[in-house]
Amino acid sequence: MHIQWYPGHMTKTRRMMEETISLVDIVIELVDARIPYSSKNPDLDELAKNKHRILLMNKSDLADPAATEIWTKYFEEKGFHVIEMNAVKGTGMADVTNAARALMKDKIEKLRARGRINVPIRAMIAGIPNVGKSTFINKYVGKTTAKTGDKPGVTRGKQWIKLKKDFELLDTPGILWPKFEDQQVGLKLAFTGAINDDILDAQTLATAFINHMMVVNPDCIRKRYNIEFDTIAEPHDVLRQIAEARGFKLKGDEPDLERASKILMDEYRGGKLGRLTLELPEDINDMLAEKEAREKEKAQTDKARKAEYKKRKK
Template structure:
């Protein structure tokens, strides 16, 4: 399944990030806890370079807790500063604020000794579309400061938000990259909603999803879609059976594959199938030049 998407405003976003980086103390890279590999834009590290960075994994409430613990151990072994959050409920927000203060503590202490006036920590939040940047900002700020939406590309322009006397946040539009080197990356992004449904074949996408879930989470699939046996069934067959069980039938008794695909994708994204993670630490391959990020500000 070939998925490619690089609209014009993505190139503009890359320029926005690069141009505003010099004003920023700490970068928050927001990933999707269900797909930590696929939701990591490989261009971010080359843009951010040596700026202190915190890797924040959002939608942790939708991810498999056991696998998230595996990811936590993996990130620690790599020296990453990481925090798992739920930006809608606010879980992990206090921990994130504390981490920002910790990273900047030494720098502000040096500034104080030099007689420099205290200023807020300037933070840039970066990530792919629909990963929850605006929801995170609203939770950190404790108010509705940023435009949010459940469709990719809602945040179009940069905007500074004053959280309090300690923290300023720079929200930026979501940024994807020009080409997915690994087909699985594009598929994972499409499954979780980072790529708009109207530019992909949702039937093929959902067939792939069901086949993968039948291997990784068989009991969840059987329970949710009342499929008695998954043995030797391909994704398309599973999709057809789920469609029959849910009554997605058109004239002639045929399954409405478009309708059942939309239902399954919606239920996966809403956590109704259960807590699911599509990638494990064993899937990760660090990009050449990727650096560890648990360091203090210069």
């Protein structure tokens, strides 16, 4: 399955972020704790390379706690201030303001020494679609200021939100990046709902998810649907078992795979399959090593072709 989703408004969003990044001191990025690497926009690292960075591991209540701890250490070693968060319940909210003030302490003290007392801390809030950004802002501010929804792409324009006299937040629309270098990243984004379901075939997505879980944690599917299968089973056959276990039938007593597919993905996203993290740093290291090997092989092939071309010209 080849996944790519980059609506036109995302190009406009990136341009707007490039134009306004100079106005902020801190970039606060939300990622999905179930897929911390895949839900982290690599473009932001370049865009915010000279800014303080706070990384919010949202939906941590849906992720494996041990895996979240591993990811927290991973990102802290890369210079991020990491906060585990559940935006729906408000867990971790107070830590955001404290972290921002701590990061800006030296600058604030220097400004006060010059007589500038009420200069606010300005932060940009960023993240991919459907990662919980609007829910976080609404909870953080204490009133509904940003639209929320269960479909990616709800927020479409930037808006400044004044939290207190010393803190201002620039909200931005959810943004992906133009090309997924690894299709596993695209799949994980689709699993969690960061990519619009309307562009994907439900059965194809569900069988891809089953295939992934056979490696990560097959027991979560076995226990949820009270079915049995081995890890070399065809994902399509597992999907049929899910449909039969739930009694989803079409005319002619055929299993309703479409309905089973939608139920499976809904229940995963709702945490009913358990607290699941779909990737670990070691998986990413393997992926990056494979990418490096592919790029090296391509460079060698290109070099050989150029040499052959020059030889023929002579």
